[in-house]
Amino acid sequence: ELKVEQNPLFLSMQEGKNYTIYCNYSTTSDRLYWYRQDPGKSLESLFVLLSNGAVKQEGRLMASLDTKARLSTLHITAAVHDLSATYFCAVDIPGGTSYGKLTFGQGTILTVHP
Amino acid sequence: GAGVSQTPSNKVTEKGKYVELRCDPISGHTALYWYRQSLGQGPEFLIYFQGTGAADDSGLPNDRFFAVRPEGSVSTLKIQRTERGDSAVYLCASSRQAYNEQFFGPGTRLTVL
Numbered sequence: 001e002l003k004v005e006q007n008p009l010f011l012s013m014q015e016g017k018n019y020t021i022y023c024n025y026s027t028t029s030d031r032l033y034w035y036r037q038d039p040g041k042s043l044e045s046l047f048v049l050l051s052n053g054a055v056k057q058e059g060r061l062m063a064s065l066d067t068k069a070r071l072s073t074l075h076i077t078a079a080v081h082d083l084s085a086t087y088f089c090a091v092d093i094p095g096g097t098s099y100g101k102l103t104f105g106q107g108t109i110l111t112v113h114p
Numbered sequence: 115g116a117g118v119s120q121t122p123s124n125k126v127t128e129k130g131k132y133v134e135l136r137c138d139p140i141s142g143h144t145a146l147y148w149y150r151q152s153l154g155q156g157p158e159f160l161i162y163f164q165g166t167g168a169a170d171d172s173g174l175p176n177d178r179f180f181a182v183r184p185e186g187s188v189s190t191l192k193i194q195r196t197e198r199g200d201s202a203v204y205l206c207a208s209s210r211q212a213y214n215e216q217f218f219g220p221g222t223r224l225t226v227l
Contacts, residue, residue, distance in 0.1 A: 004156075033215070042205060043157070043218040088156050092213065099170050100213040101147060104156030 002027045004091050006105035013079045013112045021108045023072040023089035030067045033102065034074055035088045043088065047074075079112045086110070116140065118219035120206050126225045127196055135191040135222045139208030146189050147216060148181060149205040157205055163189060164212060196226045 003026040013019055023032070030051055035043040047056045049065035049072060056063050060083065062075045072089055086109050090102040119138040127133050139146050144165055149157035159173040163183045171181070178196075183189040193200055203223050207216040 031213075035218075042220045045215060045217070048215050090156075094213065097170065099162045099164065100145065100209065100216070101159045101162055101170065101173070102149075102157070102216065103159070107154075107156050 002029075002091060002093060002103045004089060004103050004105040006087075006089055006108050009106055009108055011108055011110045013076070013110065015080055015112055015114055016078050018078065019076050021074040021076075021087055021089075021110075023074070023105055025070050025072075025089075025091045025103075027091075027093060028067070028070070029091050029093050030065070031092050031094055032065050032072045033090045033092075034063050034072070035090065037086045037088065037107070039086075046087075076110075079110075081112050081114070084110055084112045118206055118208050118217055120204075120219040120222050122222060123220060124223045124225075126227065128227050129196060129198060131196050131226075133193050133196055133224065135193075135204050135224070137189045137191070137206030137208075137219060139187065139189070139206070140217060141187075143208035143210055143217075144186065145209045145212045145214065145216075146183060147207045147209075148189070148191050149207065151203045151205055151221070153202075160191070160204075162212075169212075193224075196224075198226050200224060201226045 032049045034046040047063040052067040090104045146163040148160040151157040162170040165186045181191045203221040206219045
């Protein structure tokens with residue numbers, strides 16, 4: 001059974017600081033997704049990582065994937081208040097009968113304060 | 115273009131009642147997924163449709179839950195004899211086909227009193 005674990009689960013950051021959220025998963029896969037969720041809202045797609053060594057950047061966020069370590073990171077650079085949200089990573093298993101269904105981590109609640 | 119839509123946005127019902135939750139996927143998307151998100155948790159997979167057929171319903175918690183997609187577009191998740199433990203946000207997602215990026219709807223918040 002695929003398990004996805006994120007850490008930390010809670011992250012309180014000062015504006016302007018850098019930090020990294022980690023996402024570990026238990027089964028071989030080269031397909032990992034990062035989503036953002038604001039309170040009471042649905043999931044917004046941030047990054048789609050589909051190969052070992054994939055790195056994508058958007059603004060102050062950068063995501064990477066190491067399929068050999070079964071690890072993805074979401075790096076936050078010079079945090080600003082607008083980044084406060086819950087961040088989820090999700091994995092699907094290619095091929096077979098998984099059909100692309102996603103297994104999510106528990107989420108990381110990020111709060112950025114002055 | 116229009117994204118995934120879900121109705122109602124909120125549903126409050128009493129224990130034992132029947133509810134239906136509707137999902138309108140993005141036009142042209144053949145793959146449709148239902149997930150359930152409990153408070154403070156990540157979404158959990160319920161069921162996957164490819165076209166009209168449920169290809170994978172392994173995530174449905176029990177036989178009180180059922181879903182249909184009769185014309186390969188709109189899907190309805192049906193819950194019989196609701197229980198308080200069914201309270202959660204039910205999310206629908208669609209993609210062009212299986213294994214493509216999924217786009218999520220706003221969700222239906224179900225509260226069972």
